[in-house]
Amino acid sequence: MGTHVGRLWACGALTAALLASATAQCEIQHFEGYSNGLNGVVMFRQPSFSGTTSGFLAYTGACSSGPNCAQISLERNRTPLGSRALKVVWRFNGNPRAWLRLTTNNTLYYGNPTISFQRRLSLWLYVPSSTPDFYLTLGVRETHTKAACGANGGATGAIEWVGATQGSPTNPPIGKRITEKDRWVQVVFDLPNEPVLPFAGDANAILDGRTGVLEHLAFTPVDPADTRPYTVYIDDIRVLPNESDPVDPPWIFGLHEPGGEFAAVAEGKRIWILFTEALGADPNNQTGRDYRPYTNSGHGVIVRLNYGYHPNGTLPPSAQYANFAQRVANFVRNSHGAHIWIIGNETNLPVEWPGGESGEPITVARYVQVFRMCRDAIRSIPGHEDDWVCAAPVGTYAPPFPQYGIPGFLDYWAQMLEAIGAEQDGIILHAYTHGSDPNNIFSETRMQPPYDQVYLHFRVYRNLLSRVSPSLRHLPAFITETNQGEPWTNTNNGWIKNAYREIHTWNQNPANQAIWGVCLYRWPQIDPYYIEGKWNTIQDWREAMRNDYRWRRDAVGDTDGDGCVDDADLLGVLFAFGQRGYTRYDLNWDGVIDDADLLQVLFAFGHGC
Numbered sequence: 001m002g003t004h005v006g007r008l009w010a011c012g013a014l015t016a017a018l019l020a021s022a023t024a025q026c027e028i029q030h031f032e033g034y035s036n037g038l039n040g041v042v043m044f045r046q047p048s049f050s051g052t053t054s055g056f057l058a059y060t061g062a063c064s065s066g067p068n069c070a071q072i073s074l075e076r077n078r079t080p081l082g083s084r085a086l087k088v089v090w091r092f093n094g095n096p097r098a099w100l101r102l103t104t105n106n107t108l109y110y111g112n113p114t115i116s117f118q119r120r121l122s123l124w125l126y127v128p129s130s131t132p133d134f135y136l137t138l139g140v141r142e143t144h145t146k147a148a149c150g151a152n153g154g155a156t157g158a159i160e161w162v163g164a165t166q167g168s169p170t171n172p173p174i175g176k177r178i179t180e181k182d183r184w185v186q187v188v189f190d191l192p193n194e195p196v197l198p199f200a201g202d203a204n205a206i207l208d209g210r211t212g213v214l215e216h217l218a219f220t221p222v223d224p225a226d227t228r229p230y231t232v233y234i235d236d237i238r239v240l241p242n243e244s245d246p247v248d249p250p251w252i253f254g255l256h257e258p259g260g261e262f263a264a265v266a267e268g269k270r271i272w273i274l275f276t277e278a279l280g281a282d283p284n285n286q287t288g289r290d291y292r293p294y295t296n297s298g299h300g301v302i303v304r305l306n307y308g309y310h311p312n313g314t315l316p317p318s319a320q321y322a323n324f325a326q327r328v329a330n331f332v333r334n335s336h337g338a339h340i341w342i343i344g345n346e347t348n349l350p351v352e353w354p355g356g357e358s359g360e361p362i363t364v365a366r367y368v369q370v371f372r373m374c375r376d377a378i379r380s381i382p383g384h385e386d387d388w389v390c391a392a393p394v395g396t397y398a399p400p401f402p403q404y405g406i407p408g409f410l411d412y413w414a415q416m417l418e419a420i421g422a423e424q425d426g427i428i429l430h431a432y433t434h435g436s437d438p439n440n441i442f443s444e445t446r447m448q449p450p451y452d453q454v455y456l457h458f459r460v461y462r463n464l465l466s467r468v469s470p471s472l473r474h475l476p477a478f479i480t481e482t483n484q485g486e487p488w489t490n491t492n493n494g495w496i497k498n499a500y501r502e503i504h505t506w507n508q509n510p511a512n513q514a515i516w517g518v519c520l521y522r523w524p525q526i527d528p529y530y531i532e533g534k535w536n537t538i539q540d541w542r543e544a545m546r547n548d549y550r551w552r553r554d555a556v557g558d559t560d561g562d563g564c565v566d567d568a569d570l571l572g573v574l575f576a577f578g579q580r581g582y583t584r585y586d587l588n589w590d591g592v593i594d595d596a597d598l599l600q601v602l603f604a605f606g607h608g609c
């Protein structure tokens with residue numbers, strides 16, 4: 001490791017030594033970031049894959065030679081700023097009971113995607129006029145999964161048909177009739193209110209459980225005798241939010257710990273605030289915390305749950321993991337206004353272990369064990385079933401500690417995320433520069449060998465995100481700590497403006513994992529890295545916040561998250577008109593729904609539809 005790296009790692013140690021409702025909605029797939037022509041590997045298998053319906057197809061050979069494709073295509077796209085969709089091509093053989101089971105079964109990327117049975121599923125289709133009319137039905141598998149929205153929810157359980165009014169295991173499902181051609185059309189399945197018919201396994205015409213997976217799309221010909229080829233483009237598959245789901249602030253600005261919100265409010269913005277809590281592991285301790293003063297003011301709350309701070313450990317000794325998970329559950333149950341939780345901090349660093357370097361190392365295996373216990377405990381609490389529980393950020397730049405079984409930071413991170421798999425809800429990371437030069441934000445400089453693939457400065461966030469499994473790329477990411485690697489110099493030199501511009505630029509590419517927030521480390525005068533009172537630094541931050549940097553890529557004006565600004569959004573704002581509070585209808589996020597929000601809808605009307 002270079003000397004810079006050693007220095008920053010020492011800073012991390014110093015930091016620790018001095019420290020004494022989310023949403024089951026998500027964007028599942030937009031097909032961005034995959035190579036043109038990839039066939040049968042992104043969410044859907046090629047049409048002939050399912051033996052249930054391959055006998056109804058006129059052609060089951062290679063996609064390159066005939067109509068049997070589910071491939072990434074540049075011919076159509078609906079995603080804002082995107083360029084591709086999934087092009088599905090097949091041909092029926094004239095069998096009067098023909099239908100196509102286009103399945104997600106164990107597909108390489110985004111197979112078996114988890115959906116909520118309590119929300120709507122939206123997808124967009126582009127059907128060329130050469131394609132005959134068809135009916136569309138959802139095949140939903142009841143896997144009772146604990147996976148995050150969109151993540152792999154498994155492949156066992158009964159399959160129900162959603163949206164079909166006729167159909168049986170021996171007769172094709174008659175779902176929503178799709179007749180519009182040569183334009184993108186949205187199809188919404190309102191799962192709690194659609195007709196349900198049994199298809200396979202122990203199906204009973206009832207959606208059992210809260211979650212399951214989108215097992216297939218069923219395409220049934222309106223006229224089975226019409227054997228012309230079918231081409232359908234699919235894009236932007238989403239689980240839409242319910243009215244009562246939490247709404248988070250729209251911008252990417254943030255602070256580590258509260259106190260500086262006034263500077264954001266002065267610029268007409270609200271921010272993400274990272275709170276860090278020391279809970280101990282007393283299973284009888286029922287205390288919690290009320291974060292509503294922050295959320296009621298429009299801020300977003302992210303809570304990092306720790307056992308304690310150095311030398312006690314961010315997590316307790318493994319013998320106390322069960323007690324810690326109980327304490328975590330007690331804290332969450334008795335807290336208000338928070339739905340995003342992080343379990344522990346920088347667990348690859350000896351300074352964060354119980355007893356420090358001479359204590360018990362937090363190996364990847366130990367971390368995964370305690371994380372699962374905590375996530376299960378949190379999401380078992382009524383009202384917290386959809387909370388986001390996120391793995392700890394790693395101590396960025398840290399070397400391996402082979403004597404303790406701890407790999408280097410990127411490997412620790414990748415192994416941890418991989419081992420946890422689908423049952424995590426967001427990605428948390430830390431990124432810094434080595435020095436206050438504002439150009440360090442964009443620097444391409446790498447570390448010295450053998451770490452010469454690793455960015456020395458802020459763009460280390462790209463190294464970290466590149467190690468996130470492709471099947472977790474749709475989850476929200478947050479940079480919950482960033483600074484200059486040394487105390488803020490109290491200069492308005494553009495470092496902060498550059499940092500937010502860098503992340504905004506990153507977010508403009510829909511192939512990149514969206515970064516929802518960047519928290520400056522830190523506000524209060526607890527350690528040498530504080531910002532409070534450093535007015536030139538604060539001015540840099542204020543000037544950054546004059547930009548409308550939002551984490552969503554959809555047009556402002558889309559209140560219901562379906563990617564299109566239309567009558568539903570207009571009606572939503574009109575019905576909420578005059579109300580106070582930060583809700584999905586408060587499009588400029590100032591705490592009141594009024595003309596300004598209405599104008600946002602009107603100006604963007606039709607966008608994305």
Ligand SMILES: [Ca+2]
Pocket residue numbers: 030031032077078079082083084085235236
């Ligand atoms: Ca797309």
Ligand SMILES: [Ca+2]
Pocket residue numbers: 142158160202203204205206207208
């Ligand atoms: Ca059922």
Ligand SMILES: [Ca+2]
Pocket residue numbers: 557558559560561562563564565566568569
């Ligand atoms: Ca909308």
Ligand SMILES: [Ca+2]
Pocket residue numbers: 586587588589590591592593594596597
């Ligand atoms: Ca407003």
